Amino acid sequence: MKTPTITIAGAGLVGPLLAISLRQRGFPVVLYERRADMRRVQVSDGRSINLAVSARGIYALQQAGVWSELRDIAIPMRGRLMHLLTGELIFQPYGQDESEVINSVSRAALNIALLDAAEAAGVVIHFQQRCLGCARAADGIVGYARADDGIVVRLRDEQSGQEKLIAAEVVIGADGSSSAVRGEMSRSPEFRLFEERLDYGYKELTIPAGQGGSHAMETRALHIWPRGSYMLIALPNVDGTYGCILFLPFEGERGFAALDSESRVVEFFRANFPDALALMPNLAENYFANPTGAMVTVRCFPWHQEGNILLLGDAAHAIVPFFGQGINCGFEDCTCFLELLDAARTSGAESIDWQKLFTDFESSRKPNTEAIADLALENFVEMRDRVADPHFLFKKKVDLALEARFPGLYVPKYAMVAFHRIPYAVAQQRGRIQDRLLDELCAGMNRLEDIDWSKAAMLVHRDLTQLGKR
Ligand code: FAD
Numbered sequence: 001m002k003t004p005t006i007t008i009a010g011a012g013l014v015g016p017l018l019a020i021s022l023r024q025r026g027f028p029v030v031l032y033e034r035r036a037d038m039r040r041v042q043v044s045d046g047r048s049i050n051l052a053v054s055a056r057g058i059y060a061l062q063q064a065g066v067w068s069e070l071r072d073i074a075i076p077m078r079g080r081l082m083h084l085l086t087g088e089l090i091f092q093p094y095g096q097d098e099s100e101v102i103n104s105v106s107r108a109a110l111n112i113a114l115l116d117a118a119e120a121a122g123v124v125i126h127f128q129q130r131c132l133g134c135a136r137a138a139d140g141i142v143g144y145a146r147a148d149d150g151i152v153v154r155l156r157d158e159q160s161g162q163e164k165l166i167a168a169e170v171v172i173g174a175d176g177s178s179s180a181v182r183g184e185m186s187r188s189p190e191f192r193l194f195e196e197r198l199d200y201g202y203k204e205l206t207i208p209a210g211q212g213g214s215h216a217m218e219t220r221a222l223h224i225w226p227r228g229s230y231m232l233i234a235l236p237n238v239d240g241t242y243g244c245i246l247f248l249p250f251e252g253e254r255g256f257a258a259l260d261s262e263s264r265v266v267e268f269f270r271a272n273f274p275d276a277l278a279l280m281p282n283l284a285e286n287y288f289a290n291p292t293g294a295m296v297t298v299r300c301f302p303w304h305q306e307g308n309i310l311l312l313g314d315a316a317h318a319i320v321p322f323f324g325q326g327i328n329c330g331f332e333d334c335t336c337f338l339e340l341l342d343a344a345r346t347s348g349a350e351s352i353d354w355q356k357l358f359t360d361f362e363s364s365r366k367p368n369t370e371a372i373a374d375l376a377l378e379n380f381v382e383m384r385d386r387v388a389d390p391h392f393l394f395k396k397k398v399d400l401a402l403e404a405r406f407p408g409l410y411v412p413k414y415a416m417v418a419f420h421r422i423p424y425a426v427a428q429q430r431g432r433i434q435d436r437l438l439d440e441l442c443a444g445m446n447r448l449e450d451i452d453w454s455k456a457a458m459l460v461h462r463d464l465t466q467l468g469k470r
Helices: 012-025 057-062 067-071 107-120 180-185 262-272 283-289 326-345 355-385 389-407 414-417 424-442 453-461
Strands: 006-009 030-032 050-052 075-079 079-081 089-093 101-105 124-126 128-137 151-157 163-168 169-175 193-209 221-226 233-237 241-249 293-300 309-311
Touching: 006 050, 006 151, 012 057, 012 107, 012 326, 012 389, 050 057, 050 107, 050 233, 050 262, 050 326, 057 067, 057 089, 057 326, 067 107, 075 233, 079 414, 089 389, 101 107, 107 124, 107 193, 124 355, 128 169, 128 180, 151 169, 169 180, 233 355, 262 283, 283 414, 293 355, 326 355, 355 414, 389 424, 389 453, 424 453
Parallel strands: 006 030, 006 169, 030 124, 079 221, 169 309
Antiparallel strands: 050 101, 075 101, 079 089, 128 151, 151 163, 193 241, 193 293, 221 233, 233 241
């Protein structure tokens, strides 16, 4: 079977993972990345130091054979540890036991492991090559005069500033939420693009390691300082540090705009996150050195242009980071794409119908990425506000107890998303039904002992039995 060269824009996380898997299937792959090689030069984009990687991401990394080496640098987090203003700490487990954890993984280490594995697999990576756009040569959209049905990619060397054109057969845009490949596609009249920016921004901060690389707080948890309309979170790193993210509105008294001096920043932390401040001797320096990032949900369609160009990962569907699913979703794109590709390769056809493959990929994936985009937005309110509410925490206990009593039938929404590979759209639909069931069962109660389990059985039977076991 013909194996055309696959050209990928973006060697972040999704690009190299897909590249490795395509090489393993015999496709020549060339990656173009606008940044310098992070294995040789320090590259910071001001994004999270670490990422929560869970079932979907792990599965995809395992399929490509790169999870085993990452496993040693992943710190399992069993639940959320809430830091209340009173100094009280409340732990809320994510799952039933030690097997249900999410993993804090260094973004840089993950990126480096993927780049190394991609090169070892024979992928050619060109760094400091920014893709400016690509289009079917015949369309002349970007002004090229070529008469064949291939693709022309426009690149700029980030060091010299020189631009060049290269010919390509199949192009994958894995160039992140501000994708240039998508930008070019969006010129087409049928392309639909919705970008929803939050009024909130984020800033990356660090809690340094203690003596001898020790951790200053609990390691097996994701720390949250929920403060109603804003929050701070911290994820542990293997070197004893914590990668923190401060989420605040851009404007207003408690927003980034108001924190315009060292004393204001320190005062804000003293008033709102005093225990975190005690662990951040370089807070003000750290705060002003790092950029304030924006968060966007990108919904666009179609994700492909004929059988030539396809968007994947954040380029197709960036989501806000509150469910810790962005990369898990992007990696699951790879799983889904490769399953369809494998089916096409073994179909007995002489060549792959790329247009059909891209269309099938889009239709199976789009409802799921829409669902996780919504779930991620909903989770922002849960994390910054509801996790401090005793009734919410009680319901989380009942949620887990229901799963233990009705395994497979009742699976908490968080578990469906983070510990299983149940399609996101199914998790969203079942999650909504379960939310109503939980509200009905827990109304007016606050102790697990008071739950009426025969009523629970009736509700589960009424609402979930017809949906079948997961
Ligand atoms: P990216 O990681 O953005 O990679 C795109 C790559 O393309 C980059 O290397 C970029 O330099 C390159 N590039 C961009 N433009 C061009 C161009 N024109 N030409 C060539 N190269 C280009 N997800 C989780 O699953 N768990 C988490 O805990 C989590 N936390 C997050 C916290 C924050 C604050 C943020 C902002 C996001 C978080 N995410 C998380 C989401 C996650 O970071 C993204 O979903 C993920 O990085 C997307 O991977 P990607 O490869 O599609 O895009």
